[in-house]
Amino acid sequence: MTQNQNLLEQYGPREAMEYDVVIVGGGPAGLSAGIRLKQLAAERGQEVSVCVLEKGGEVGAHILSGAVMDPIAINELFPNWKEMGAPLNVPVSEDRFLFLTETKARKTPGWMLPACFQNHGNYVISLGNVTRWLGQQAEALGVEIFPGFPAAEILYNDDGSVKGVATGNMGVDREGNPTDAFQLGMELHAKYTLFAEGSRGHLGKQLMAKYDLNAGRDPQAYGIGIKELWEIDPKMHQPGLVIHTAGWPLDNSTYGGSFLYHLENNQVAVGYVVGLAYENPYISPYEEFQRYKTHPEIRKFFEGGRRISYGARAITAGGLQSLPKLVFPGGALVGCDAGFLNASRIKGSHAAIKTGMLAAEAAFDALGAGRQHDELAAYPAAFEKSWLHEELHKARNFKPFMGLGLMSGTLMVGIDQVLFKGRAPWTMHHKRADHEYLRPASDFKPIAYPKPDGKLTFDRLSSVFISNTNHGEDQPVHLTLKDASVPTRINLPTYAGPEQRYCPAGVYEYVKSDEGQDRLQINAQNCVHCKTCDIKDPTQNIVWVTPEGGGGPNYPNM
Secondary structure: OOHHHHHHHHHOOOOEEEEEEEEEOOOHHHHHHHHHHHHHHHHHOOOOOEEEEEOOOOOOOOOOOOOEEOOHHHHHHOOOHHHHOOOOOEEOOEEEEEEEOOOOEEEOOHHHOOHHHOOOOOEEOOHHHHHHHHHHHHHHOOOEEEEOOOEEEEEEOOOOOEEEEEEOOEEEOOOOOEEEEEEOOOEEEEEEEEEOOOOOOHHHHHHHHHOOOOOOOOOOOEEEEEEEEEEOOHHHOOOOEEEEEEEOOOOOOOOEEEEEEEOOOOEEEEEEEEEOOOOOOOOOHHHHHHHHOOOHHHHOOOOOOEEEEEEEEEEEOOOHHHOOOOEEOOEEEOHHHOOOOEOOOOEOHHHHHHHHHHHHHHHHHHHHOOOOOOOOOHHHHHHHOOHHHHHHHHOOOHHHHHOOOHHHHHHHHHHHHHHOOOOOOOOOOOOOOHHHHOOOHHHOOOOOOOOOOOOOOOOHHHHHHOOOOEOOOOOOOOEEEOOOOHHHHHHHHHHOOOHHHHOOOOOEEEEEOOOOOEEEEEOHHHOOOOOHHHHHOOOOOEEEOOOOOOOEOOOOOO
16 A cells, blocks of 8 residues: 555545546646636636646746747637737747857858748747736636646546546655645546646656557657746847757767747847757766857857846657657647647747647537547547648658757758658658667766856756755655666666766765765755656656645746
8 A cells, every 4th residue: 555545544535626627737738728618618608617737836837948939829819919918029030040069150041941940920938927827817717726736646437537636645744654734635526637747747657658648659759958047238139039059069969959049128048958869878968058158159148147047847859750649538638748849940839729729629519518538539630630730740850850960860851841841751750768778888988067167157056046946855755766776776887877967956966875885865855847857767767756736946937
């Protein structure tokens, strides 16, 4: 019997609340689903009860993205979003794509830029602020939103369909024992449950396994995106300027690249994405990002500036071939929980909004027909007829091609996107999961990264500090190990302890015990919920689970 089952035996049963639709995750996908459900109910004079659970302390607290937003989906959700005050204030004014060597930058001529890198008509945004705005619209329409309440468990009916979810227990100490502040989690039952947890969703992963949703699909591909928000010298600020780079500091065989977006108020968002299929266990995505900022073409933007915030998040980048089956009895996957991001455009917010809307429309029609707990087959059918499916079909070869290396990948993407405009007669495939690409440390030499200067480049702990990350020190560690012996038995001797490098928050470190033995120390209080460890751990021994409600980062304007 698990600790949670013991607590249920002692303190149960849990209080339960009934809804027509429960939505797990208060990001763009989940909120758009709730909004669309309420819009349809108002249009047709029907009552639909909708609840959104959000693990962050407030709506938008855990949202991190570049971001340049294509308004195509928000145009459909709120045609008058400008009059309503949606925070899309900075239209893209210029696109630059640079190939970097260590000291030089080569700009790609505009006529050579594939359509996926052209952003005319798009907006440089803070996705966190757009999400907060969506939350306000959802609440105004009658959606019940519960921030600080992570969905920790899937509930099932006797027939195997999803019944709803349960929130995590509160007031439990590190050993899982109840404290004086203990509160049993709550059950939320629904006719349909939509899962919108973002990339590598904790419950979405369980649903994929239970219902075999990945059968016949390519393995999913991920990246880690690391981002800083800066206030820069007004002389260097150009609202709407969008810069992407490829090349240095990564080697030719490692997929990755940067973004630098000029927002309003002299602020810029700068970040780096590293594909998690990299082979060299000595690579540190965080250190590569810090090194990137020292390039002469990049550092000029930050001289005299001030870093405001920091964060990191995994992105789901496999594309159309890696999409799981979207529906199962009693629910559906939407947004990045399924993997709708368009890696070629470095955009996913429009896809999240659209899939939230499509799933909501399918659920609304099912409720109107008196159905519940069955498969919402109308949702994937509508997706396949949508502009989003067409967009992702055109982009389907981008990520597999870029896995060939920078030069070969760039050439093939150019042929695929410029010559064939995404309609080539071939489809490339992902062969292995990201963690399977990591090779033994004995195949490589350690990478000597420069020390941070505290002005342009920074260490991880000072970065975590400005992410406003917080977890109760006495709560259970939410970064769990299937087998506690694996880190020192396999990961350290074979892969030189890659956890120390792929984590962007200093969560994992190998330390010596009093007896001189190595052990893995997990500093869970530093975790920014990026999920990279859950993805890249070579033995898949690390499992990220939901911490106590409200824990994690609290991103402002990210």
